[in-house]
Amino acid sequence: MRRRSRLPLGGGLSLKVEQGGTLALHGADLAATLDGEPLLPGRAFTVTTGQVIKFERPVTGLRAYLAFAGGLDVAPVLGSVACVVRDGLGGLDGEGRALASGDELRAARNELSLRKLPQAALDWQTGLSPADQETAIILPLVVGAQIAEFSGDSLYRAFNSDWAVDGRADRMGVRLTGPRLERDGAGMVSEGIPLGAVQVPADGQPIVLLNDRQTIGGYPRIGALTPLACAQLGQCVPGTRVRLAAVTPGQARRDYLRALKAWQV
Amino acid sequence: MAGAGIQTSDVPHLRLETVGMDTLIVRLFDSIEESNMGWVLAADSALRQVFGAALIDLVPSYTTLLLHYDVTMLEESEARARVSQALENLSPDNGQQGQLHEVPVWYDDSVGPELVPIATRLGISVEALIERHCAHDYCVFALGFAPGYAFMGVLEDALTTPRLKTPRQKVAAGSVGIADRQTAIYPSRSPGGWNILGRTPLTLFGRNAAGEPSSLFMPGDRVRFVSVSREEFLRQGGDVTPLEERS
Structure with missing residues (x-):
C-alpha cells in the first residue's frame, strides 16, 4: 500500500499555515475558504505562512480530501497513516489518536509539478448529491452471499423501495432504513466480509459495511455494493434516499476501470 | 466448482461464490x-502462491x-480459473499445525463473573470447570472482531454455553470467555457478550520485533490454557481490577 497523502475532512476544521506550500482539495464541497475566499474542490492551490483554511459545513457531499504534496510526514503503520481510533492504529502518533486542536501536520516534501485534472474528474463532484429531494441515488450492488435465503417479498422490496441513509453511519458501516427484510435460514458460520457488503441483522434493516469494517462476521448478506457505490454512499448525508440496483461483476468492473481512467492525467 | 480438485470425503462441498x-x-x-x-491453511498458502501480486487480501x-x-x-x-488451479490436488496441511501457545489464566470470580454460574449449572465444582477448560488444546480458527481476537475451539459439548442475553459494555483486556462451542480472549477492552471465566496477563496484540502491530495468535495455531494463582498473574503483569459489570 502506498503512503496516504490525503486527509479526510469533516465540517468545522480550521488549519493555520505555519509554512507555505502546495495543497490540493477534492471530494465534497464543505464550503472551504482560504482567508475567507472560497476554495473550489478539484484544484491545487498554494498557501503562504499565516493563511487560514476553514471548512464550514457540507454543501455537496460529506467528506472532502486535502492532499499534501509528497504526502504527510508520518510513520506509516501496517502500510498506511490512516487513523483507526477504535483499534488504536495509525494517525499522527501511530496509536490511533484522532486529530485534535494544536496538532501539526507536516508535508513530507514540497516540490511538484502541477497538472490539471481532466474534466471527467471534475464532473465527479456534481454526481454527489441527488438532483432533487424526490430522486433516489442509485447504488449498484453485486448480488450474492446468502441472498437465496431471503424471502421473495423481501428481495422485491430490497430492490424496488427507496432506502433512507440513517444517522448511525461512520467509516465502519452505514445503516439503511426502510422495509423489513426477512430471511428464512439457520444461523451461519462467520466468514470474511467484502467491502460494501450489505448485511441484514435480525431487525431486517441493512447495514452497508465500509472501509473500517470488521474482517469476519456472521450476519447474512444480500450482496456487496460496488466500490464506486461505496464512495457515493460515503458522501450521503443522513436522510438521503438511495435505491439498490443489481449489477453483474463484469459490468461493475467496466464502470470501475472507466472511472479510474477518468482520473488519470 | 467443477474441475477443482478436492476429492476426499473430508471435503464434500467445495464451492466458489461471487460476493x-x-x-x-x-x-x-x-x-x-x-x-x-488443515484444508483451510493449505488453501490459504496455495491461493497466495497462485495469485501473487494480483492478491489484495485473503481472509x-x-x-x-x-x-x-x-x-x-x-x-x-481469470480469478476463478486461478482458484481452480490453486485448489487442484490440494491436500490438507496437517503436519504443520502452527505454534502452540501456553496461556496463563487467573480463573477467579472477580475477573470471571460467569465462572460460578456455569459451574453451578453443570453441577460441578469451580475447580472441575477450570480443569476441563484447561484439559484441551484449542485450535485458532480465525482472527476477527478486533485486532488479535482469536476464535478458538472446539469446547467439549458439556461446556456449550449461549452468549449473554445482554452484552457487557466493557470487557477488560485479557478476559477469557466462552460462547457456544468456542473460547476466546479479548485483546483490548471492548464491548462483548461472551461468558467470562478469568483473565490472562498476556498481550495479544502488540508490536512485533519489527515494530509493526501484530497478533500473537494466527489461524492454525494451538492454545493451551494454564491455571495460575493471583500472585503469578500479578507477577506476569496482570491487572486484577474486577469486571465492573456482571451479567
Missing part, C-alpha cells in the same frame, strides 16, 4: 470442525476463505 465486484468466497465446509483447519475463517483480487489485473473468469 462482490472483486471478491470471491471459497467455501470448503458447512460446519465448524477442527479437521477443517480465512472456519469454513471459508474470502479472496479479494486486483480487478485492474484480473477479470472474474
Whole structure:
C-alpha cells in the first residue's frame, strides 16, 4: 500500500499555515475558504505562512480530501497513516489518536509539478448529491452471499423501495432504513466480509459495511455494493434516499476501470 | 466448482461464490470442525502462491476463505480459473499445525463473573470447570472482531454455553470467555457478550520485533490454557481490577 497523502475532512476544521506550500482539495464541497475566499474542490492551490483554511459545513457531499504534496510526514503503520481510533492504529502518533486542536501536520516534501485534472474528474463532484429531494441515488450492488435465503417479498422490496441513509453511519458501516427484510435460514458460520457488503441483522434493516469494517462476521448478506457505490454512499448525508440496483461483476468492473481512467492525467 | 480438485470425503462441498465486484468466497465446509483447519491453511498458502501480486487480501475463517483480487489485473473468469488451479490436488496441511501457545489464566470470580454460574449449572465444582477448560488444546480458527481476537475451539459439548442475553459494555483486556462451542480472549477492552471465566496477563496484540502491530495468535495455531494463582498473574503483569459489570 502506498503512503496516504490525503486527509479526510469533516465540517468545522480550521488549519493555520505555519509554512507555505502546495495543497490540493477534492471530494465534497464543505464550503472551504482560504482567508475567507472560497476554495473550489478539484484544484491545487498554494498557501503562504499565516493563511487560514476553514471548512464550514457540507454543501455537496460529506467528506472532502486535502492532499499534501509528497504526502504527510508520518510513520506509516501496517502500510498506511490512516487513523483507526477504535483499534488504536495509525494517525499522527501511530496509536490511533484522532486529530485534535494544536496538532501539526507536516508535508513530507514540497516540490511538484502541477497538472490539471481532466474534466471527467471534475464532473465527479456534481454526481454527489441527488438532483432533487424526490430522486433516489442509485447504488449498484453485486448480488450474492446468502441472498437465496431471503424471502421473495423481501428481495422485491430490497430492490424496488427507496432506502433512507440513517444517522448511525461512520467509516465502519452505514445503516439503511426502510422495509423489513426477512430471511428464512439457520444461523451461519462467520466468514470474511467484502467491502460494501450489505448485511441484514435480525431487525431486517441493512447495514452497508465500509472501509473500517470488521474482517469476519456472521450476519447474512444480500450482496456487496460496488466500490464506486461505496464512495457515493460515503458522501450521503443522513436522510438521503438511495435505491439498490443489481449489477453483474463484469459490468461493475467496466464502470470501475472507466472511472479510474477518468482520473488519470 | 467443477474441475477443482478436492476429492476426499473430508471435503464434500467445495464451492466458489461471487460476493462482490472483486471478491470471491471459497467455501470448503458447512460446519465448524477442527479437521477443517488443515484444508483451510493449505488453501490459504496455495491461493497466495497462485495469485501473487494480483492478491489484495485473503481472509480465512472456519469454513471459508474470502479472496479479494486486483480487478485492474484480473477479470472474474481469470480469478476463478486461478482458484481452480490453486485448489487442484490440494491436500490438507496437517503436519504443520502452527505454534502452540501456553496461556496463563487467573480463573477467579472477580475477573470471571460467569465462572460460578456455569459451574453451578453443570453441577460441578469451580475447580472441575477450570480443569476441563484447561484439559484441551484449542485450535485458532480465525482472527476477527478486533485486532488479535482469536476464535478458538472446539469446547467439549458439556461446556456449550449461549452468549449473554445482554452484552457487557466493557470487557477488560485479557478476559477469557466462552460462547457456544468456542473460547476466546479479548485483546483490548471492548464491548462483548461472551461468558467470562478469568483473565490472562498476556498481550495479544502488540508490536512485533519489527515494530509493526501484530497478533500473537494466527489461524492454525494451538492454545493451551494454564491455571495460575493471583500472585503469578500479578507477577506476569496482570491487572486484577474486577469486571465492573456482571451479567
